[in-house]
Amino acid sequence: MAFISSGYNPKKPMENRITDIGPRKYDEFYPPVIAKNKGKWLYHEILEPGILVHVGESGDKVYTIRVGGCRFMSVTHLREINEIADKYCDGYLRFTTRNNIEFMTDKEENVKPMKEDLLSRKFAGGSYKFPIGGTGAGVTNIVHTQGWIHCHTPATDASGTVKATMDVLFDQFTDMKLPAKLRVSMACCLNMCGAVHCSDIAILGYHRKPPMIDHEYIDKMCEIPLAIAACPTAAIKPTKIEIEGKELKTVSVKEEKCMFCGNCYTMCPSMPLADDVGDGIVLMAGGKISNRRDAPKFSKVVVAFIPNEQPRWPTMTATIKRMIEAYSKDANKYERLGQWAERIGWERFFEKCELEFTHHLIDDFRDPAYYTWRQTTNFKF
Ligand code: HEM
Numbered sequence: 001m002a003f004i005s006s007g008y009n010p011k012k013p014m015e016n017r018i019t020d021i022g023p024r025k026y027d028e029f030y031p032p033v034i035a036k037n038k039g040k041w042l043y044h045e046i047l048e049p050g051i052l053v054h055v056g057e058s059g060d061k062v063y064t065i066r067v068g069g070c071r072f073m074s075v076t077h078l079r080e081i082n083e084i085a086d087k088y089c090d091g092y093l094r095f096t097t098r099n100n101i102e103f104m105t106d107k108e109e110n111v112k113p114m115k116e117d118l119l120s121r122k123f124a125g126g127s128y129k130f131p132i133g134g135t136g137a138g139v140t141n142i143v144h145t146q147g148w149i150h151c152h153t154p155a156t157d158a159s160g161t162v163k164a165t166m167d168v169l170f171d172q173f174t175d176m177k178l179p180a181k182l183r184v185s186m187a188c189c190l191n192m193c194g195a196v197h198c199s200d201i202a203i204l205g206y207h208r209k210p211p212m213i214d215h216e217y218i219d220k221m222c223e224i225p226l227a228i229a230a231c232p233t234a235a236i237k238p239t240k241i242e243i244e245g246k247e248l249k250t251v252s253v254k255e256e257k258c259m260f261c262g263n264c265y266t267m268c269p270s271m272p273l274a275d276d277v278g279d280g281i282v283l284m285a286g287g288k289i290s291n292r293r294d295a296p297k298f299s300k301v302v303v304a305f306i307p308n309e310q311p312r313w314p315t316m317t318a319t320i321k322r323m324i325e326a327y328s329k330d331a332n333k334y335e336r337l338g339q340w341a342e343r344i345g346w347e348r349f350f351e352k353c354e355l356e357f358t359h360h361l362i363d364d365f366r367d368p369a370y371y372t373w374r375q376t377t378n379f380k381f
């Protein structure tokens, strides 16, 4: 396309420049019923999966329909969301903290036609555009990251693994039959952008090979001390090397100390480590953020490695399904997955979920590892 100026003048970049204006204020976008009843809500009910009603002190009601969003969406799709909001919600809508979309209306008569309309909309491939659900004790949207769509440090893909997993867990999105809500998150490297460290089930991209070192360019591309300081196990040290008679400054990696975190590559473009067969997925389980009944928990590694099997990751999705089925069958009402695992004991968790326990799962990182071992004779055979 030919160049079309927005009015910005590259010869005078600071002229007419607007800066530090921040986001639009949230209350500019309140539906009138929300603005009127703000801070004065009495109670709410979940009418059916994906549909809530909030009742204010004034007696006003607002109905909310929550629909799944794929997070990564086109402007065409956003326009369709706007069109629906214009049709039923006077042009108002919101996105949730798990990237679902909520359509709100104070008109009860709009709920049924909106629901039918939303469920009638499908992509050419057959997938629902706006599946209704994500409320109560079920599986809601998967918080996820960039993957192979945009990041340079991933060990797996985000959008692909998430679509494959949500397809397998779709019945739990549109229903509320689990003991408690179940949060699934994914991150494509162990920077853990998002919520993998605090979710009921977490999908995490993992490398299994140390970085390659581009000795020829490393001193030109990288601030070498930063790469050295990036390593959590001190596997990297500065080194000199001779290539074609020239002495070059570089690093060496002690491979038996490297655990493939990829942190050095984040600091230094000359230390790439992504690998076709080496990379894959770790599954973690048992984290939560809320304070309900007991304190928040980190998720724990329960499957050390599952290969990347794009485009549908069948081993990974089957393992997740098995864990959720065992939890669903065995846990008490209101018990989150981590609370269940701790009550029955992790040795029972592995048994019930039919997961293999390998030495990879035993913590070996510094002093705190000791506290994860068992210093009691209390265990089950
Ligand atoms: C030829 C001279 C220098 C070079 C090539 C150089 C290069 C760099 C580089 C590559 C970084 C890392 C930036 C990053 O994190 O992405 C950095 C950071 C920094 N440099 Fe220098 N530097 C030079 C001189 C200096 C001097 C003279 C000072 C102070 C008087 C200084 C202060 C800093 C500080 C404070 C940071 C950290 C900035 C931050 O918080 O990110 N540098 N420098």
Ligand code: SF4
Residues within 6 Å of the ligand: 145, 146, 147, 151, 152, 153, 154, 155, 187, 188, 189, 190, 191, 192, 193
């Ligand atoms: S989790 Fe890692 S690979 Fe994924 S988006 Fe974040 S930094 Fe990039």
Ligand code: SF4
Residues within 6 Å of the ligand: 210, 211, 230, 231, 232, 233, 234, 235, 236, 253, 257, 258, 259, 260, 261, 262, 263, 264, 265, 273
């Ligand atoms: S991948 Fe991680 S552990 Fe290995 S050398 Fe780089 S920073 Fe150290």
